[in-house]
Amino acid sequence: MKRSIYLIMLSLIISASLACAGETVTETIVEEKIVEVPVDREVIKEVEVEVEKVVTKEKIVEKIVPPPDYKPGNRGDVARDDTLIITGFGPGATQWEGFDNLNPYSLGGLGRVRGILNKTIYEYMYYYNHNTGEQIPWLATSYDTHADGMGVDVTLRDGIEWSDGVAFTCDDVKYTIELLRDTEELVFASDMNEWVKDVDCKDDHNFTINLNKPNVRFFYFYFVENSEIHIQILPKHVWEKEDPLEFNNWDPDKGYPVGTGPYVAVEASAQGQIFDRNDAWWASKVGFSHQPVPLRIAYIPPGSADTAAARTINNEFDVASIMQPGVFLAAKSKNPNVKSWAVEGPSWGAADACLYTLGLNTQWGAMSDVNVRRAINRTVDREKLVMLAYESSTVARGIPYSTYGGLLAYEQKQADLIAKYDPTKHDLAEAADHMALSGWTKDGDGMYTKDGAKFTFDLHVPGWLKPMGPVLEKQFKDGGFDTTFVLHDPDNAPMFDKVRTGNADAWVVVHCGSSNEPWGTLQHYHSKFAAPSQGEMNSYIWGNSHYNNPDYDAIIDQMDAVPGDPNSAEYMALADQALEYFLKDITEVTLAEERHVVTFNDTYWKGMMSANDPYVAPYSLWAAFIQVVLNVSKAQ
Known part of the structure; x- marks a missing residue:
């Protein structure tokens, strides 16, 4: 005989941390879930007694409660163990070129997005776990492709806000897709021009993308898979005032770039781009997601292959560059905290x-x-x-x-x-x-x-x-x-x-x-x-x-x-x-x-994905890597 009992025990530990304006209250929520209670029978003095064996799982998350006057911005000095350091996916760059251009659609925009913006500033309609084939609803809650392939009906999630507090609505989606359709110099403009007739907003949260010709894979290809192709939605109230070809989308005093992601950009130089956590992130406010634990994300150039490996061994990078198998094995022998996707070789990648x-x-x-x-x-x-x-x-x-x-x-x-x-x-x-x-x-x-x-x-x-x-x-x-x-x-x-x-x-x-x-x-x-x-x-x-x-x-x-x-x-x-x-x-x-032998260092952060925990593909270039940012917790 077996029976399962599902209980949730919550204990709240209230602590406080200073934000850039006012006092931000952090509620540390310990979720203790009794995931299974198998019952065995033991016979004691001819009497059957049920003995419960309890298997528990504990997950600690934080609910951030910012003060009414809170505005996201630079946190000042942030400790190393509060900073998630990401370097370039491949070694080579010794400095970031065009570091102060954060326009995702002008020339070179896809590289900027895949480098860091898709894990900090921008979020996507869906994410995709390549390991399992799971489609993960995010900004959208559902989509339905028309039987004739001539359109897609989409519903947006309630409560989404831009980082400046303005509501995210269908108007932003319509503006972005039709801007791309009509501006041939922008990244993915030719795709949108080929496929999209228009975007029809039914209300703030429901819309139809009407197509010029049938395509049963349109939404998956452009709005779900998000590895090579990224269509990030732009805030209409910001971009409609700018020339999309010339706008560099960088002004920390104005809060630019404005996105829906859990971080805001606060510093940019050839030596690195810095993003600090937005304690008023919409997903945390509405209870859709807990806040990420890292207070800061730093995007730092890797240097040469030898330099990148040495810095990874030295615990300077948390999300490191790809390595050749032999280089990885040498790095791992010097620092056991250097990990890759596979737990065992020889196929580490x-x-x-x-x-x-x-x-x-x-x-x-x-x-x-x-x-x-x-x-x-x-x-x-x-x-x-x-x-x-x-x-x-x-x-x-x-x-x-x-x-x-x-x-x-x-x-x-x-x-x-x-x-x-x-x-x-x-x-x-x-x-x-x-x-x-x-x-x-x-x-x-x-x-x-x-x-x-x-x-x-x-x-x-x-x-x-x-x-x-x-x-x-x-x-x-x-x-x-x-x-x-x-x-x-x-x-x-x-x-x-x-x-x-x-x-x-x-x-x-x-x-x-x-x-x-x-x-x-x-x-x-x-x-x-x-x-x-x-x-x-x-x-x-x-x-x-x-x-x-x-x-x-x-x-x-x-x-x-x-x-x-x-x-x-x-x-x-x-x-x-x-x-x-x-x-x-x-x-x-x-x-x-x-x-690819993707590499990580878990000296400061635990919870990276692996073949044993394949909650997302391990490619920092892909949009779904934001799931890693949300999953990691302090190693010490």
Whole structure:
């Protein structure tokens, strides 16, 4: 016999802390939750007695009660153990350029947003946990895409306020989206112009985004996932008075930038940007969220890779830069508080919806023969590639999906199809059989020849993917292909010109796509993205295979109108057909998952996400990282 009892015991400890105006009262709320009470039976002197075993969980949160005259601003001196220090996601920068431009939509705005503004100043309609596929309502409480894909109905959360105390309403949403739609120089303007007809406000909290053409994924793509794309809502009452192209959105005396986030910007210099907690943050006032514990967030340049690692070891960064696996292990050996996503190696890094791929030109040149592409695929030894190039810090992959939780359900449904083609299989004998079908045989030196000529191709590799170049070159040579590794470093523009115009045979790139359903990557192989003819630029950065198959296009055209759902027979039938073409035609050779060794230091702050506690993806560039800011608590 078992029964569960759910109780909440609250004890309030009242303390006081000084804010920049008046006295802010801090109520420390200890929530002690009895999450389960299993009952066992013990027999004592022939009498059954129920013995309760209580499992408790304790969570300490703070409710901030600012005085009536409170205004967010600079807190003055703040102790190190009250400051969360975040550095650049990747090492390199020794100072912040344009530190006093906090305009999220002018030139360079996306970099500013992903650097720090999306964790401090701006919040989003939804957040997304890539690890689980969970959509987390935030500024919005719900959205409903019209059956014909021509619009989205959205409801905003009650009680949202801007940092200056003005109510956040549909007028702000309408202003922002239509400003982007109509101002071509702003970031994401072309997207909004292509898709958005208008925004129709029903009242302050309910609105419809009307589209120019059907798109069942519009809201998810632009307002939920928030990794590469960020559409932050602007305060109409501030921005309508400014030129959006010239406004730098920085004036701490006026409280700029005005946002809905839990922090306000108080200092900016080439050495760092400083954000102090807003004790009047709307989410705390209405009981939607507790206040973040850090009183201050400092965004500090990382310096070189060696400098960034040394500063992390020295406890100067809490959210640190990515490291190479060997560098991370050395740092961890010197300071056990240096952590990454995985608790155990050798694959310390985290998935990021991107894959290392061997691109092949399916339309022109040596790789346009499908038998050759099949042979190339069987020649690659992915396990050795991962071991030699990346110290086994990632995992081999054969399909164009990340290992994110939102995609695993689809991959499981397609397991039999994947097994049928066994894309990661390394088999030189089978490769030779495929080559023979197109008249290629090995000469006395073990190299493929036909009509007296060797099979020759260049393998183009950008500098940041250099470790894979020599490994693949050797594998291809050992397999009978006369291959030359061509490194493009530091200038990789000539490489991408050749690739995108159909003048390269083979190349190594990172291909980013699906984060929650197969369509996200599979649609990149539609012929509409291929170059119209060899020598002309293609229309999309991921359309480099130049694949041209009308039957495949028809499948993707149908998938465009069907929302992703692993339990939808219609969707899965189309996904299976598309994946089968990918595997059969070797549209691209998926090599391994891109996994960055993201690093943290928990000397001052505990509660960072990890593979054991995957409440959010560990990428500080992505908007959902605000969940980390809200989750951390003092380590001491």
